[in-house]
Amino acid sequence: MTTTQERSVPKPVFTDAEAGAKVFPDSGARQFNYFNPAKRKQSHYEDVTVEVQPDPRHYLAQGWLYAFADGRGGYPLEWTRLKAWGSDRPEPQRGPGSGGRGYDWPAHGWHEFRDPNEEWELTLYRYNANVVRQLNQNVEAARQSKAFEQWNHNWVTFVAQHVGAWMHVDHGLGLYLFANANRRAPTNMHNNAISVNSMHRIRAAQDLALYNLTLSEEIEGFDGTAHLSTWNDDPAWQGVRETAEQLTAIDDWCEAVFAANVVFEPLVGELFRSNLVQQAAPANGDFVTPTLIGAEEFDFAERDLRYTRVMFDLLVNDKEFAEHNTKILQEWLGTWVPRCLKAARTLQPLWSQPDAKPSRFEDGLDRVKSRFGGILSDLRLQTPKELAQ
């Protein structure tokens, strides 16, 4: 006969420690009370995002504890030239007997930004998982129905070279502009939105790379390395490449996000995606590529541009620094609009390459200029004279 030794396990205990079991001071205080919600009620997004990244101007009683070699710690406001109200107030100085109080929350206007997409863990994985699942299904359906056999010969080359080349733009900006900028902004709301933006771009880059791999396997003669030589050597792409590299070289995090999402994407990204690939693909027998490009277009137009608009809208309407900010944004427009227009124009030879032609380059350019003008108008910025070129 075998004997069973009693297992050692913790015993459940009835503790009655659930909400409402007793009444006492604070027993009903079930809201985070350290920030003011943007609307009447605190949102779930705000609860999981606001104030995780602290600020010595309000609650950070002992100040930053670690600093760079130059003595600057945490998230210096001067990492951008733009300012939000209260930016010029100094960090409270603490010493013997000073107490810990800082300025009343939020202490400065940067903390007023809320991502209109309300991105946090749950939303960002749900959204991106849906995108990659749908894209997988689209590509798989096309593969099974031999849809790639319907492509015009020249279109196969176009996709290998030019659609493929765009993956490098996504990758470069995703990593070295957006992921990089996630260290720079002074609030968690900014940096989380920028991180999500970064993942959109890196995902889009990988979507194109893996699509390219599938095409290499499915289409005889598809050159899976053509995107590299195109990106490296094709003169039509060197304007885009130079501009993309220049974007990653920006030091000021606001300038980087502004130049990428307000100027480059509308003038170059949407020109390439919506006004070339999306228009040309169907007539060349391709219904698959537009689903990938369309996913990226949605990322930008409906998500990334959305938070960018709100972020800069606050700054151009700031109660203390609206004029200061507007002047700098105009200056940045003066720098980046000519660069992006030059990059756009350098792409022009691509319009003549497919067998079935898209609408004219100039028409596409007019459309993106018009949309760009609308974005500027919403931000009360003036259209730079260079746009007329």
Added chain:
Amino acid sequence: MSRQSVAKAHQKIQELSWEPAYHEPVSQYGTDYTFRKAKKKDPLKQVLRSYFPMQEEKDHRVYGAEDGAIRGNMFRQVQERWLEWQKLFLSIIPLPEISAARAMPLLFRTVPNPELHNGQAIQMIDEVRHSTIQQNLKRLYMNNYIDPAGFNSSLRNFQNDYCGTIGRQFAEGFITGDAITAASIYLTIVAETAFTNTLFVAMPAEAAANGDYLLPTVFHSVQSDESRHISNGYATLLMALSDESNHQLLERDLRYAWWNNHAVVDAAIGTFIEYGTKDRRKDRESYAEMWRRWIYDDYYRSYLVPLEKYGLVIPHDLIEEAWNRIWNKGYVHEVAQFFATGWLANYWRIDPMTDEDFEWFEHKYPGWYDKYGKWWENYNRLSVPNGHHPIVAEDVDYVYPHRCWTCMVPCLIREDMVTDKVDGQWRTYCSETCRWTDAEAFRPTYQGRQTPNMGQLVGAREWETLYHGWNWADVVADMGFVRDDGKTMVAQPHLDLDPKKMWTLDHLRRMPEVQSPNVLLNQMTDDERAAFVADYNRQGPAGRPAPAN
């Protein structure tokens, strides 16, 4: 992912990076390390096409469990002693997580290997995940646990509180200073590879034993990401080792990172596990036993020691001394006693220890009762207001300790305390290693070598100094640790929620003023200071005054 193998897909995405032809990406962070452009594979091998659905699935499991916990009234079986310490832990931990996300860009330009950058970007978004999933857990506790006070104000509280700021340095160490020191050695090589084992594996097990199965649900999901991050650090470390000139810096950084992580993480997690639990089964592992298994055996012997053959100088002495502090010098017990001494400056309730607890401690740590038992009996005696002061202002044979300038945990092992005059100020340190960290390691020259990128220890690193000369009631009000009736304190030295047994600001008014030990130290003459140090070194254990000569 369709029919493409992960390896093929991964190989393909390596084609995405390119060498700049016109403009280099901005370089905003410095390092004194040098890297050869040796090709190393991206160790993470994660492709977003499979990554996003995988994370979404993990989310489904976490949020399903959370839903189930609420429907099943989990909080009827949760130990308040445990949940109260979560007010501290969950106020701290989202910041280190989000700081790890912010740390990744420090490595982009300093580690010139594009293949690693893919893994770093995925780690970035993982860390965003951890930060918000943990905030969400705290929100759930706030909404469903009997006492929301402290949860509801957590992100203000921990940034004012003397325990919270001990934890905050854990986060800030990731994002400033020399990029490799911060984001690679301190964050991934030591914090993630060694100490997430106790944070995210040992602690959830203890939570489950206290009726809380949501902490394990969330933190095991988090830990499944951490294991991928470890490979990011390992790849960078191997690259760093391949350059002889880095070895001196690696030795410095490993000593600093190991010791600081030990001082900070063992203080906090050791206290939560040993003093936050009601599970006193004799055969459950103590924190010391867990530490020996997770940190000493798994990390030190299995991970670090094999790197010795590549030239890594391992701080064997500090690893042994950390164990010595935990096993022989009562580090965790001294910290828990200190946190309970200063309960009134916190924002959670600390349950007194009972006879059952005493028995368990004595069983696990022979000799515990002789050192700490009497003090905890006094804590229990003084827990309900009855005309006396909080324990910090009563005579219970306890000398309020000086704070360590570096790790910010007080100098609790009295014989190890050292002082030094640094940057014109007399400072106390819990150990010689913490003195070395401040006075020698975090400096622009190290052992005669220029280290212009090394960071600095800054800030008002002693909480007590801010309130030097203040009345205790004003201190607590200034920090905002007061409940919605305007007078009852959030913190209590017991778990009884009967308002008549809860301490209020009025009880604190009669107390003596707060005195900053550091301010007093700097007012001493050289002779007085020497006598003070000699006396301090003779104090303890358990904070006892020095024996009379």
